[in-house]
Amino acid sequence: MTKLLILGASSSVGRHLWTRLGPDQAIGTYRSHELAGGRRFDSVTQSIAQVIRPGESSHAVILLADPQPDSCVKDPQVSHRLNVVAMTRLVEDLWGLGITPIFASTEFVFDGVKGDYVETDEARPILLYGRQKKEVEDFLLASGKPHAILRFAKVYGTEPGDGTLFSAWIAQALGGATAMRCAADQVFSPVHVGDVGEAILRVAERDLGGIYHLSGNQRFNRLELLEMTLAALVRRGYPRIAVEPCSIDDFNLPERRPKDVSMRAEKLIAATGMTMMNPEDAIDVLLRKALA
Ligand SMILES: NC(=O)c1ccc[n+]([C@@H]2O[C@H](COP(=O)([O-])OP(=O)(O)OC[C@H]3O[C@@H](n4cnc5c(N)ncnc54)[C@H](OP(=O)(O)O)[C@@H]3O)[C@@H](O)[C@H]2O)c1
Known part of the structure; x- marks a missing residue:
């Protein structure tokens, strides 16, 4: 067994996988946030061949990116250089080393009109970030070379203070917020960071190819998820916000x-046998930790 190459092990998703696998089972890279046991790699200025030797790894998950829509559009040239130019070169370099790329794409390749998207639905991004991810997807799909594309839904964690969806709301509520404002018209199917890590491992182990949606089992609007979180606090005796x-x-x-x-993640679930955490259970886990 070779080690999984985690490109961007210092990302929020990557840290989870790196913590789980460690340097015995993975090679992790970081750029500015140093990672104990990791290797420094800047995809814009370096080739991955400077960091990894042939035969060290058979699969690489590419998590490194500028994943913030607002930051991508703030400087389109800089984000294009990282998210498209350096990314496609990195993929070519990986193939040159005999490594199969598993590319982290996004729900934002869709225009958000239809919802409940399956892999055969047409990707028509309206955000620059989504267009950049789709450019890399198209490059992979046209290559005829081994690859997998995992389109992540919004990723959340269950560690208090991790700054993701539910933990951020819980921090606000426990911090004394008396009122909150929330969008009722933004719909998504959030996925737990542990399930993201597990799916990446199963895709690599089974050497799966093609596009897979990596999302939770259910779709919610943002307001429903906030109400679910606040209701769980009320059940524990906290005042209604x-x-x-x-x-x-x-x-x-x-x-x-x-x-x-x-x-919809049915294709991935059928191929991997995964079961996805649901938000209600995640909120429970978080509150048990936060209120311990
Ligand atoms: N989080 C989500 O909800 C979500 C949803 C959909 C898709 N995704 C995708 O999942 C992946 C991980 O997302 P995330 O939110 O976990 O990311 P993140 O925490 O913002 O981390 C970004 C990563 O990119 C690395 N990086 C930035 N510029 C680099 C460069 N020039 N060379 C090498 N590495 C560089 C960073 O390294 P340093 O920090 O060490 O500089 C860091 O590891 C991304 O591809 C994102 O598009 C995430």
């Missing part, structure tokens, strides 16, 4: 957000 519903368009964002990017 008033929520003001609004539209995602009410936030002053540089690009209009796609409204319904929910995806």
Whole structure:
């Protein structure tokens, strides 16, 4: 067994996988956030061949990116250089080393009109970030070379203070918030970071190829998830917090957000036998830790 190459092991998703596998089972790279036991790699200025030797790894998961829509659109040239130019060169270099890339793409390749997307639905991104990810997807799909594309839904964790969906709301609520504002028209199918890591491992172990949606089992609007979180706090004796519903368009964002990017993960589940955590259980786990 070779080690899994985690490109961007210092990312929020990568750290989870790196913590699980460690340097005995994985090679992890970081750029600015040093990782004990990891290797420094800047995809814009370096070739991966400077960091890894042939035969060290058979599969690489590519997590490194600028994954923030607002940051991508703030400097389109800089984000294009990282998310497209360096990415396609990195993929070519991996093939040159006999390594199969597993590319982390996004729910934002969709325009958000239809929702409940399956892998055969047409990707029509309206965000620059989504267009950059789709450019790499198209490059992989046209290559005729081994690859897998995992389109991640919104990823959440269950560690208090991790800054993801539920933990951020719980921190606000426990921090004394008395009112919250939340979009009722943004729909997605969030996925637990542990399930993301497990899916990456199963895709690599089974040497799966093609596109897979990596999402939770259910679609929710953001407001429903917030209400679910606050209701769990009320059940534990905390005061009810008033929520003001609004539209995602009410936030002053540089690009209009796609409204319904929910995806279906049946193809991945059939291929891997995965079972996905549901948000209700995740909130429970988080609250047990946060209130311990
Ligand atoms: N999180 C989500 O909800 C979500 C949803 C859909 C898709 N995704 C995709 O999943 C992947 C991971 O997302 P994330 O949120 O975990 O990312 P993140 O925490 O923002 O981390 C970004 C990663 O990219 C690395 N990086 C940035 N510029 C680099 C460069 N020039 N050379 C090498 N590495 C560089 C960073 O390294 P340093 O920090 O060490 O500089 C870090 O490891 C991304 O591809 C993202 O598009 C994430």
